[in-house]
Amino acid sequence: MNAETEAARRSVGARRSLESSEAILEAAEAVLVENGHAGFSIEAVARRARAGKPTIYRWWPSKAALLLDVYQRQKRDVDYPDTGNIEEDLFRFVQSLFVHWRQTPSGGIFRSLLAEAQADPAAAEALAGYAAGRRARTGKLVERAKARGEVADSVDPEQVADMVASYAWVHLLTGRLDEDDATLRRAVCMIVDGIKA
Amino acid sequence: MNAETEAARRSVGARRSLESSEAILEAAEAVLVENGHAGFSIEAVARRARAGKPTIYRWWPSKAALLLDVYQRQKRDVDYPDTGNIEEDLFRFVQSLFVHWRQTPSGGIFRSLLAEAQADPAAAEALAGYAAGRRARTGKLVERAKARGEVADSVDPEQVADMVASYAWVHLLTGRLDEDDATLRRAVCMIVDGIKA
Numbered sequence: 001m002n003a004e005t006e007a008a009r010r011s012v013g014a015r016r017s018l019e020s021s022e023a024i025l026e027a028a029e030a031v032l033v034e035n036g037h038a039g040f041s042i043e044a045v046a047r048r049a050r051a052g053k054p055t056i057y058r059w060w061p062s063k064a065a066l067l068l069d070v071y072q073r074q075k076r077d078v079d080y081p082d083t084g085n086i087e088e089d090l091f092r093f094v095q096s097l098f099v100h101w102r103q104t105p106s107g108g109i110f111r112s113l114l115a116e117a118q119a120d121p122a123a124a125e126a127l128a129g130y131a132a133g134r135r136a137r138t139g140k141l142v143e144r145a146k147a148r149g150e151v152a153d154s155v156d157p158e159q160v161a162d163m164v165a166s167y168a169w170v171h172l173l174t175g176r177l178d179e180d181d182a183t184l185r186r187a188v189c190m191i192v193d194g195i196k197a
Numbered sequence: 198m199n200a201e202t203e204a205a206r207r208s209v210g211a212r213r214s215l216e217s218s219e220a221i222l223e224a225a226e227a228v229l230v231e232n233g234h235a236g237f238s239i240e241a242v243a244r245r246a247r248a249g250k251p252t253i254y255r256w257w258p259s260k261a262a263l264l265l266d267v268y269q270r271q272k273r274d275v276d277y278p279d280t281g282n283i284e285e286d287l288f289r290f291v292q293s294l295f296v297h298w299r300q301t302p303s304g305g306i307f308r309s310l311l312a313e314a315q316a317d318p319a320a321a322e323a324l325a326g327y328a329a330g331r332r333a334r335t336g337k338l339v340e341r342a343k344a345r346g347e348v349a350d351s352v353d354p355e356q357v358a359d360m361v362a363s364y365a366w367v368h369l370l371t372g373r374l375d376e377d378d379a380t381l382r383r384a385v386c387m388i389v390d391g392i393k394a
Contacts (some may be wrong), residue, residue, distance in 0.1 A: 117371075162367075163364055167360055169370075189264075190352075193391035
Protein backbone atom coordinates (compact mmCIF):
# COMPACT_ATOMS: atom_id res chain seq x y z
CA MET A 1 0.00 0.00 0.00
CA ASN A 2 1.57 3.33 -0.97
CA ALA A 3 1.47 6.37 1.31
CA GLU A 4 -1.41 7.97 -0.59
CA THR A 5 -3.65 4.89 -0.44
CA GLU A 6 -2.76 4.44 3.21
CA ALA A 7 -3.73 8.06 3.97
CA ALA A 8 -7.03 7.62 2.08
CA ARG A 9 -7.77 4.39 3.96
CA ARG A 10 -7.04 6.08 7.29
CA SER A 11 -9.21 9.01 6.39
CA VAL A 12 -12.16 6.77 5.44
CA GLY A 13 -11.63 4.83 8.66
CA ALA A 14 -11.55 8.03 10.70
CA ARG A 15 -14.70 9.31 9.00
CA ARG A 16 -16.50 6.02 9.59
CA SER A 17 -15.43 6.07 13.26
CA LEU A 18 -16.69 9.59 13.65
CA GLU A 19 -20.02 8.73 12.03
CA SER A 20 -20.46 5.66 14.16
CA SER A 21 -19.49 7.46 17.38
CA GLU A 22 -22.01 10.19 16.49
CA ALA A 23 -24.67 7.50 15.93
CA ILE A 24 -23.91 6.01 19.33
CA LEU A 25 -24.11 9.42 21.03
CA GLU A 26 -27.47 10.05 19.34
CA ALA A 27 -28.75 6.65 20.46
CA ALA A 28 -27.50 7.31 23.99
CA GLU A 29 -29.29 10.66 24.06
CA ALA A 30 -32.52 9.00 22.89
CA VAL A 31 -32.22 6.26 25.54
CA LEU A 32 -31.67 8.92 28.20
CA VAL A 33 -34.71 10.95 27.10
CA GLU A 34 -36.93 7.83 27.02
CA ASN A 35 -35.67 5.88 30.04
CA GLY A 36 -34.20 8.57 32.26
CA HIS A 37 -30.90 8.28 34.05
CA ALA A 38 -31.94 5.20 36.07
CA GLY A 39 -32.80 3.26 32.91
CA PHE A 40 -29.61 4.21 31.08
CA SER A 41 -27.24 1.34 30.29
CA ILE A 42 -24.60 0.43 27.70
CA GLU A 43 -26.83 -2.52 26.72
CA ALA A 44 -29.79 -0.25 25.96
CA VAL A 45 -27.58 2.12 23.94
CA ALA A 46 -26.04 -0.78 21.97
CA ARG A 47 -29.51 -2.14 21.13
CA ARG A 48 -30.77 1.26 20.01
CA ALA A 49 -27.64 2.05 17.95
CA ARG A 50 -27.57 -1.52 16.49
CA ALA A 51 -23.95 -1.63 17.61
CA GLY A 52 -22.00 -4.17 19.63
CA LYS A 53 -21.11 -3.39 23.23
CA PRO A 54 -17.38 -3.77 22.37
CA THR A 55 -17.76 -0.97 19.79
CA ILE A 56 -19.13 1.32 22.49
CA TYR A 57 -16.48 0.33 25.00
CA ARG A 58 -13.80 1.04 22.35
CA TRP A 59 -14.57 4.78 22.67
CA TRP A 60 -16.06 5.04 26.15
CA PRO A 61 -14.42 3.03 28.95
CA SER A 62 -17.46 3.31 31.25
CA LYS A 63 -21.15 4.14 31.35
CA ALA A 64 -20.25 7.37 33.17
CA ALA A 65 -17.84 8.39 30.37
CA LEU A 66 -20.59 7.91 27.75
CA LEU A 67 -23.14 9.72 29.91
CA LEU A 68 -20.75 12.67 30.32
CA ASP A 69 -20.34 12.94 26.55
CA VAL A 70 -24.12 12.93 26.11
CA TYR A 71 -24.39 15.54 28.86
CA GLN A 72 -21.81 17.68 27.09
CA ARG A 73 -23.68 17.39 23.75
CA GLN A 74 -26.84 18.59 25.48
CA LYS A 75 -24.97 21.68 26.62
CA ARG A 76 -25.02 23.05 23.04
CA ASP A 77 -27.29 25.83 24.34
CA VAL A 78 -24.85 26.98 27.04
CA ASP A 79 -23.04 30.12 25.91
CA TYR A 80 -19.32 30.66 25.82
CA PRO A 81 -19.76 34.32 24.86
CA ASP A 82 -17.18 36.68 23.44
CA THR A 83 -18.42 40.19 24.22
CA GLY A 84 -14.97 41.74 24.64
CA ASN A 85 -15.60 42.14 28.38
CA ILE A 86 -14.64 39.38 30.81
CA GLU A 87 -17.26 40.24 33.44
CA GLU A 88 -20.00 40.10 30.80
CA ASP A 89 -18.60 36.87 29.29
CA LEU A 90 -18.45 35.04 32.62
CA PHE A 91 -21.83 36.37 33.80
CA ARG A 92 -23.57 35.22 30.59
CA PHE A 93 -21.82 31.85 30.81
CA VAL A 94 -22.95 31.23 34.41
CA GLN A 95 -26.42 32.58 33.74
CA SER A 96 -26.95 30.27 30.73
CA LEU A 97 -25.58 27.30 32.70
CA PHE A 98 -28.11 27.89 35.52
CA VAL A 99 -30.95 28.26 32.99
CA HIS A 100 -29.86 25.09 31.15
CA TRP A 101 -29.73 23.04 34.38
CA ARG A 102 -33.10 24.43 35.54
CA GLN A 103 -34.97 23.99 32.27
CA THR A 104 -33.66 20.67 30.91
CA PRO A 105 -33.04 17.22 32.43
CA SER A 106 -29.31 18.06 32.29
CA GLY A 107 -29.18 19.37 35.85
CA GLY A 108 -30.54 16.09 37.22
CA ILE A 109 -28.21 14.04 35.01
CA PHE A 110 -25.17 15.95 36.17
CA ARG A 111 -26.21 15.62 39.85
CA SER A 112 -26.46 11.84 39.36
CA LEU A 113 -23.06 11.73 37.69
CA LEU A 114 -21.46 13.69 40.51
CA ALA A 115 -23.07 11.31 43.02
CA GLU A 116 -21.92 8.22 41.11
CA ALA A 117 -18.37 9.56 40.96
CA GLN A 118 -18.21 9.51 44.79
CA ALA A 119 -18.57 5.72 44.91
CA ASP A 120 -17.48 4.37 41.49
CA PRO A 121 -13.81 4.82 40.44
CA ALA A 122 -14.63 4.63 36.69
CA ALA A 123 -17.19 7.42 37.10
CA ALA A 124 -14.70 9.40 39.19
CA GLU A 125 -12.10 9.12 36.43
CA ALA A 126 -14.61 10.15 33.77
CA LEU A 127 -15.73 13.12 35.86
CA ALA A 128 -12.13 14.23 36.50
CA GLY A 129 -11.44 14.17 32.75
CA TYR A 130 -14.63 16.04 31.98
CA ALA A 131 -13.94 18.68 34.66
CA ALA A 132 -10.40 19.24 33.35
CA GLY A 133 -11.79 19.72 29.82
CA ARG A 134 -14.34 22.22 31.06
CA ARG A 135 -11.69 24.20 32.96
CA ALA A 136 -9.65 24.41 29.76
CA ARG A 137 -12.72 25.48 27.74
CA THR A 138 -13.92 28.17 30.18
CA GLY A 139 -10.30 29.19 30.72
CA LYS A 140 -10.23 30.35 27.07
CA LEU A 141 -12.57 33.22 27.99
CA VAL A 142 -9.99 34.37 30.53
CA GLU A 143 -7.06 33.81 28.14
CA ARG A 144 -8.74 36.12 25.61
CA ALA A 145 -9.18 38.74 28.36
CA LYS A 146 -5.48 38.40 29.21
CA ALA A 147 -4.59 38.92 25.55
CA ARG A 148 -6.74 42.09 25.59
CA GLY A 149 -4.83 43.31 28.67
CA GLU A 150 -8.04 43.16 30.71
CA VAL A 151 -6.77 40.51 33.13
CA ALA A 152 -3.41 40.45 34.98
CA ASP A 153 -0.59 38.37 33.43
CA SER A 154 -0.08 36.45 36.68
CA VAL A 155 -3.62 35.02 36.58
CA ASP A 156 -4.03 31.28 35.85
CA PRO A 157 -7.05 31.10 33.48
CA GLU A 158 -7.94 27.56 34.53
CA GLN A 159 -8.01 28.52 38.20
CA VAL A 160 -10.50 31.26 37.39
CA ALA A 161 -12.56 28.73 35.43
CA ASP A 162 -12.30 26.36 38.40
CA MET A 163 -13.66 29.00 40.77
CA VAL A 164 -16.59 29.89 38.48
CA ALA A 165 -17.48 26.22 37.87
CA SER A 166 -17.21 25.34 41.58
CA TYR A 167 -19.65 28.12 42.46
CA ALA A 168 -22.11 26.79 39.86
CA TRP A 169 -21.69 23.08 40.69
CA VAL A 170 -22.25 23.58 44.43
CA HIS A 171 -25.38 25.61 43.69
CA LEU A 172 -26.64 22.66 41.62
CA LEU A 173 -25.73 20.13 44.33
CA THR A 174 -27.43 22.09 47.11
CA GLY A 175 -30.59 22.91 45.14
CA ARG A 176 -29.92 26.63 44.76
CA LEU A 177 -30.40 27.13 41.01
CA ASP A 178 -32.95 29.88 41.71
CA GLU A 179 -30.33 32.58 42.45
CA ASP A 180 -31.35 35.83 40.78
CA ASP A 181 -29.24 37.55 38.14
CA ALA A 182 -28.06 40.23 40.57
CA THR A 183 -26.58 37.57 42.88
CA LEU A 184 -24.90 35.75 40.00
CA ARG A 185 -23.45 39.02 38.74
CA ARG A 186 -22.09 39.90 42.21
CA ALA A 187 -20.43 36.46 42.37
CA VAL A 188 -18.81 36.96 38.96
CA CYS A 189 -17.74 40.52 39.87
CA MET A 190 -16.03 39.26 43.02
CA ILE A 191 -13.87 37.00 40.86
CA VAL A 192 -13.33 39.53 38.07
CA ASP A 193 -12.37 42.32 40.49
CA GLY A 194 -9.78 39.92 41.90
CA ILE A 195 -8.07 39.24 38.57
CA LYS A 196 -8.08 42.65 36.86
CA ALA A 197 -4.90 43.93 35.27
CA MET B 198 -45.98 24.57 90.56
CA ASN B 199 -44.58 28.07 91.14
CA ALA B 200 -42.46 29.91 88.61
CA GLU B 201 -39.19 29.09 90.38
CA THR B 202 -39.85 25.34 90.54
CA GLU B 203 -41.01 25.39 86.93
CA ALA B 204 -37.78 27.15 85.87
CA ALA B 205 -35.70 24.63 87.84
CA ARG B 206 -37.59 21.71 86.26
CA ARG B 207 -37.11 23.16 82.78
CA SER B 208 -33.44 23.71 83.41
CA VAL B 209 -32.94 20.11 84.60
CA GLY B 210 -34.88 18.93 81.57
CA ALA B 211 -32.76 21.04 79.25
CA ARG B 212 -29.58 19.78 80.85
CA ARG B 213 -30.71 16.18 80.61
CA SER B 214 -31.60 16.71 76.91
CA LEU B 215 -28.21 18.19 76.22
CA GLU B 216 -26.45 15.33 78.00
CA SER B 217 -28.46 12.75 76.21
CA SER B 218 -27.98 14.38 72.78
CA GLU B 219 -24.25 14.51 73.50
CA ALA B 220 -24.31 10.82 74.42
CA ILE B 221 -26.07 10.02 71.15
CA LEU B 222 -23.54 12.04 69.14
CA GLU B 223 -20.70 10.19 70.88
CA ALA B 224 -22.32 6.84 70.16
CA ALA B 225 -22.86 7.87 66.54
CA GLU B 226 -19.21 8.84 66.19
CA ALA B 227 -18.13 5.47 67.66
CA VAL B 228 -20.45 3.56 65.29
CA LEU B 229 -19.03 5.50 62.36
CA VAL B 230 -15.42 4.79 63.36
CA GLU B 231 -16.15 1.08 63.85
CA ASN B 232 -18.56 0.35 60.99
CA GLY B 233 -17.71 3.03 58.46
CA HIS B 234 -20.30 5.05 56.56
CA ALA B 235 -21.88 1.99 54.92
CA GLY B 236 -22.56 0.36 58.31
CA PHE B 237 -23.98 3.52 59.88
CA SER B 238 -27.66 3.37 60.86
CA ILE B 239 -30.01 4.91 63.41
CA GLU B 240 -30.59 1.36 64.79
CA ALA B 241 -26.87 0.85 65.43
CA VAL B 242 -26.56 4.25 67.11
CA ALA B 243 -29.64 3.60 69.29
CA ARG B 244 -28.20 0.24 70.41
CA ARG B 245 -24.83 1.76 71.22
CA ALA B 246 -26.31 4.77 73.07
CA ARG B 247 -28.89 2.54 74.88
CA ALA B 248 -31.51 4.96 73.63
CA GLY B 249 -34.79 4.44 71.81
CA LYS B 250 -34.98 5.27 68.11
CA PRO B 251 -37.79 7.81 68.82
CA THR B 252 -35.37 9.69 71.14
CA ILE B 253 -32.89 10.00 68.28
CA TYR B 254 -35.55 11.02 65.79
CA ARG B 255 -36.75 13.70 68.24
CA TRP B 256 -33.52 15.64 67.58
CA TRP B 257 -32.47 14.41 64.13
CA PRO B 258 -35.17 13.96 61.49
CA SER B 259 -32.98 11.72 59.30
CA LYS B 260 -29.85 9.59 59.27
CA ALA B 261 -28.19 12.26 57.12
CA ALA B 262 -28.98 14.97 59.68
CA LEU B 263 -27.33 12.92 62.45
CA LEU B 264 -24.37 12.08 60.23
CA LEU B 265 -23.88 15.78 59.42
CA ASP B 266 -23.81 16.64 63.14
CA VAL B 267 -21.19 13.93 63.72
CA TYR B 268 -19.23 15.24 60.74
CA GLN B 269 -19.37 18.76 62.18
CA ARG B 270 -18.15 17.54 65.62
CA GLN B 271 -15.18 15.89 63.91
CA LYS B 272 -14.27 19.23 62.37
CA ARG B 273 -13.06 20.48 65.79
CA ASP B 274 -9.57 20.58 64.31
CA VAL B 275 -10.52 22.88 61.40
CA ASP B 276 -9.41 26.45 62.11
CA TYR B 277 -11.55 29.54 61.97
CA PRO B 278 -8.54 31.80 62.56
CA ASP B 279 -8.55 35.43 63.61
CA THR B 280 -5.19 36.83 62.51
CA GLY B 281 -6.44 40.34 61.79
CA ASN B 282 -5.90 39.77 58.04
CA ILE B 283 -8.68 38.35 55.88
CA GLU B 284 -6.37 36.75 53.30
CA GLU B 285 -4.48 34.93 56.06
CA ASP B 286 -7.71 33.91 57.84
CA LEU B 287 -9.29 32.44 54.70
CA PHE B 288 -6.06 30.77 53.55
CA ARG B 289 -5.57 29.05 56.93
CA PHE B 290 -9.22 28.01 57.00
CA VAL B 291 -9.06 26.40 53.53
CA GLN B 292 -5.66 24.86 54.23
CA SER B 293 -6.84 23.23 57.47
CA LEU B 294 -10.02 22.00 55.77
CA PHE B 295 -8.01 20.26 53.01
CA VAL B 296 -5.67 18.70 55.62
CA HIS B 297 -8.65 17.54 57.72
CA TRP B 298 -10.35 15.91 54.71
CA ARG B 299 -7.10 14.28 53.57
CA GLN B 300 -6.00 12.95 56.95
CA THR B 301 -9.25 11.80 58.57
CA PRO B 302 -12.25 9.75 57.40
CA SER B 303 -14.18 13.05 57.29
CA GLY B 304 -13.48 13.66 53.61
CA GLY B 305 -14.98 10.30 52.66
CA ILE B 306 -17.97 10.82 54.95
CA PHE B 307 -18.73 14.22 53.46
CA ARG B 308 -18.42 12.86 49.89
CA SER B 309 -20.97 10.16 50.79
CA LEU B 310 -23.31 12.72 52.29
CA LEU B 311 -23.11 14.93 49.22
CA ALA B 312 -23.84 11.89 47.05
CA GLU B 313 -26.81 10.82 49.21
CA ALA B 314 -28.26 14.32 49.05
CA GLN B 315 -28.57 14.01 45.26
CA ALA B 316 -31.08 11.17 45.53
CA ASP B 317 -32.66 11.40 49.02
CA PRO B 318 -34.81 14.48 49.87
CA ALA B 319 -34.21 14.14 53.65
CA ALA B 320 -30.44 14.12 53.06
CA ALA B 321 -30.80 17.08 50.68
CA GLU B 322 -32.66 19.05 53.34
CA ALA B 323 -30.08 18.19 55.99
CA LEU B 324 -27.25 19.19 53.64
CA ALA B 325 -28.93 22.50 52.74
CA GLY B 326 -29.29 23.34 56.45
CA TYR B 327 -25.71 22.37 57.15
CA ALA B 328 -24.38 24.39 54.20
CA ALA B 329 -26.33 27.48 55.28
CA GLY B 330 -24.89 27.16 58.80
CA ARG B 331 -21.36 26.86 57.40
CA ARG B 332 -21.83 29.95 55.21
CA ALA B 333 -22.93 31.91 58.28
CA ARG B 334 -19.94 30.62 60.31
CA THR B 335 -17.28 31.31 57.65
CA GLY B 336 -19.03 34.59 56.85
CA LYS B 337 -18.08 35.81 60.34
CA LEU B 338 -14.43 35.97 59.24
CA VAL B 339 -15.50 38.35 56.47
CA GLU B 340 -17.79 40.35 58.79
CA ARG B 341 -14.84 40.97 61.12
CA ALA B 342 -12.77 42.14 58.15
CA LYS B 343 -15.58 44.50 57.17
CA ALA B 344 -15.65 45.89 60.72
CA ARG B 345 -11.87 46.47 60.43
CA GLY B 346 -12.46 48.35 57.17
CA GLU B 347 -10.43 45.73 55.29
CA VAL B 348 -13.34 44.60 53.10
CA ALA B 349 -15.76 46.81 51.14
CA ASP B 350 -19.13 47.61 52.74
CA SER B 351 -21.02 46.34 49.70
CA VAL B 352 -19.66 42.79 50.09
CA ASP B 353 -22.05 40.03 51.24
CA PRO B 354 -20.01 37.98 53.76
CA GLU B 355 -22.02 34.81 53.12
CA GLN B 356 -21.44 35.03 49.37
CA VAL B 357 -17.70 35.16 50.01
CA ALA B 358 -18.03 32.14 52.32
CA ASP B 359 -20.09 30.42 49.59
CA MET B 360 -17.33 30.99 47.03
CA VAL B 361 -14.58 29.69 49.33
CA ALA B 362 -16.60 26.62 50.37
CA SER B 363 -17.60 25.84 46.75
CA TYR B 364 -13.94 25.86 45.69
CA ALA B 365 -13.10 23.43 48.54
CA TRP B 366 -16.13 21.14 48.08
CA VAL B 367 -15.55 20.67 44.34
CA HIS B 368 -11.90 19.85 45.00
CA LEU B 369 -13.09 17.15 47.42
CA LEU B 370 -15.67 15.82 44.94
CA THR B 371 -13.19 15.63 42.06
CA GLY B 372 -10.35 14.09 44.10
CA ARG B 373 -8.09 17.15 44.05
CA LEU B 374 -7.23 17.52 47.73
CA ASP B 375 -3.52 17.48 46.87
CA GLU B 376 -3.37 21.12 45.74
CA ASP B 377 -0.23 22.74 47.11
CA ASP B 378 -0.33 25.73 49.46
CA ALA B 379 0.72 28.15 46.70
CA THR B 380 -2.34 27.18 44.62
CA LEU B 381 -4.69 27.46 47.61
CA ARG B 382 -3.24 30.86 48.44
CA ARG B 383 -3.69 32.09 44.85
CA ALA B 384 -7.33 30.96 44.96
CA VAL B 385 -7.93 32.83 48.22
CA CYS B 386 -6.10 35.92 46.90
CA MET B 387 -8.33 35.98 43.83
CA ILE B 388 -11.38 36.24 46.11
CA VAL B 389 -9.79 38.64 48.59
CA ASP B 390 -8.53 40.98 45.86
CA GLY B 391 -12.10 41.09 44.58
CA ILE B 392 -13.62 42.22 47.90
CA LYS B 393 -11.05 44.69 49.24
CA ALA B 394 -12.21 48.05 50.55
